[in-house]
Amino acid sequence: MATKFTKETYLYWYELMQLIRQFELTAEEKYKMDGKIRGFFHAYIGQEAIAAGCMTATRQEDPFVTAYRDHGLALAKGVSPESCMAELYGKATGCAKGKGGSMHFFGKDVFFFGGHGIVGAQIGTGAGLAFAEKYKGTDHVSLTFFGDGAARQGMLHEVFNMAMTWKLPAIFICENNNYAMGTSVERTSNIVDIYKLADAYEMPSDSVDGMSAEAVHDAVTRAVKRAREGDGPTLLEIKTYRYKGHSISDPQKYRTKEEVEEYKQRDPIQLVLNTILKNKFATKEEIEAIDKRVADKVAESVKFAEESPWPAEDEVYKDIVTQPDYPFIVD
Numbered sequence: 509m510a511t512k513f514t515k516e517t518y519l520y521w522y523e524l525m526q527l528i529r530q531f532e533l534t535a536e537e538k539y540k541m542d543g544k545i546r547g548f549f550h551a552y553i554g555q556e557a558i559a560a561g562c563m564t565a566t567r568q569e570d571p572f573v574t575a576y577r578d579h580g581l582a583l584a585k586g587v588s589p590e591s592c593m594a595e596l597y598g599k600a601t602g603c604a605k606g607k608g609g610s611m612h613f614f615g616k617d618v619f620f621f622g623g624h625g626i627v628g629a630q631i632g633t634g635a636g637l638a639f640a641e642k643y644k645g646t647d648h649v650s651l652t653f654f655g656d657g658a659a660r661q662g663m664l665h666e667v668f669n670m671a672m673t674w675k676l677p678a679i680f681i682c683e684n685n686n687y688a689m690g691t692s693v694e695r696t697s698n699i700v701d702i703y704k705l706a707d708a709y710e711m712p713s714d715s716v717d718g719m720s721a722e723a724v725h726d727a728v729t730r731a732v733k734r735a736r737e738g739d740g741p742t743l744l745e746i747k748t749y750r751y752k753g754h755s756i757s758d759p760q761k762y763r764t765k766e767e768v769e770e771y772k773q774r775d776p777i778q779l780v781l782n783t784i785l786k787n788k789f790a791t792k793e794e795i796e797a798i799d800k801r802v803a804d805k806v807a808e809s810v811k812f813a814e815e816s817p818w819p820a821e822d823e824v825y826k827d828i829v830t831q832p833d834y835p836f837i838v839d
Contacts, residue, residue: 513722515789517564518780519798521721524563525556525777526802528580531589534806535579535596539756544814545596547609548625552580554751557776558683559584561724562651565732569646571619571637573630574653576611577683577750578623581653587615589809599816606819607827628654628661631680635667638678638741649677649735651728657688659702668743672709675740679731682743683718685750690762703745711743718748719774 511518532551539545552559559580562572574581582592587603595602596610604614611625621637624630634652641648658664659682671678682702686693693700706713712734717723724746731742749771753760784790790798 511783511787513725515784515787518784518787518789520564521557521560522777522780522784522795523798523802524560524584525721525780526799527589527805528552528556528559528583529777530802530806531583531592531809532579534810535593536752536756538596538810545610546598548576549596549610549756550577550579550754551750551752551756552577554771554776555683555685555718555748556580557721557780558653558681558718558724558746558748560776560780561721561726562681562728564721565725565728566649566651569619570649570651570732571621571641572651572653573621573634573637574623575627575630575655575658576623576625577655578611578613582613582615582620582623585615585620586618587613587620589805590812591615593806593809593813594816597813597816598818599813600819600823601812601816605823605827607823628658628663630654631658631661631663631667634680635671635676635678638671638676638735639674641677642674647677647736649679649732651679651681653681653683655688656682656684656686656693656702657691657696658682659684659705660696664705665708668706668709668711668741671741672711675738677735677738678741679728679735680741680743681728682745684745684747687750687754687762689754690758690760692762701745703743706743711741713743713745716744716746718746719771719776719779721776721780 532553536551539549563584572581572585591603595604595608595613598606600606604612611623614622631652631654634650638650684702703713703715714727716727727744734742751768
């Protein structure tokens with residue numbers, strides 16, 4: 509079974525997707541069973557091929573920004589599992605000093621500009637990141653991720669108009685997992701093919717199989733090339749599926765168990781693993797070694813989080829941007 513991607517690419521995809529999957533499953537367990545994690549929690553389980561394909565199609569310096577389902581993309585960009593788990597625990601060693609929690613992972617040093625809790629707000633931030641790269645004269649490309657629910661926000665249209673007018677080096681990626689918070693795409697708009705929203709602005713767009721790391725890589729590669737050459741933005745509707753509820757408290761009454769199981773028949777990790785085994789890119793023992801390495805990383809992240817200190821009391825007033833006459837400390 510010939511492939512156009514290398515053995516190294518498939519092994520990278522497999523290990524990255526396994527890291528995301530196992531991190532999420534472990535964090536969910538710590539939330540539900542142990543009560544160590546509190547607040548909101550939105551798992552990326554099922555959507556791992558998007559993170560994997562985007563990473564191999566971009567450079568480290570290309571900024572990513574996303575919504576509150578942010579754990580997978582943060583890990584993909586290189587935010588350490590330890591600082592991610594510590595952030596979920598609310599510890600001082602977290603990637604947002606324990607102040608952001610699940611929805612607000614950040615990693616400025618790895619060009620990950622956050623999970624954002626306000627639906628659709630990151631679309632504007634992503635355009636701003638693209639404008640900054642254009643202004644500085646780099647050939648870096650901004651990738652902005654949002655869900656199908658956020659595609660209904662007015663911010664999207666304002667940004668699309670500006671991005672096309674200024675030919676910003678931006679890729680707008682709609683991770684369409686069908687249900688927003690719990691309402692299907694079909695019930696929210698007459699336009700069910702979200703990529704067609706770009707037509708009003710004459711923006712190139714495409715519909716992509718989000719369960720295939722190969723398809724994601726190819727689509728993002730095309731869009732990145734266009735942006736780097738100065739030809740402006742692209743909208744990619746990447747059709748995926750979340751196996752878990754919108755958040756950890758979601759009873760999921762809007763879909764059937766049979767539907768979820770049907771999507772799991774095209775599990776993105778299993779598809780990559782099948783290709784690895786069919787092409788003899790790795791032996792069973794080598795795959796087991798990768799799985800153990802991932803398990804060890806996740807276990808170490810839990811140990812790190814549990815042993816880390818809580819934020820100091822004076823941290824409450826730090827990192828707050830406010831008017832000068834307010835008695836808060838900006839750090």
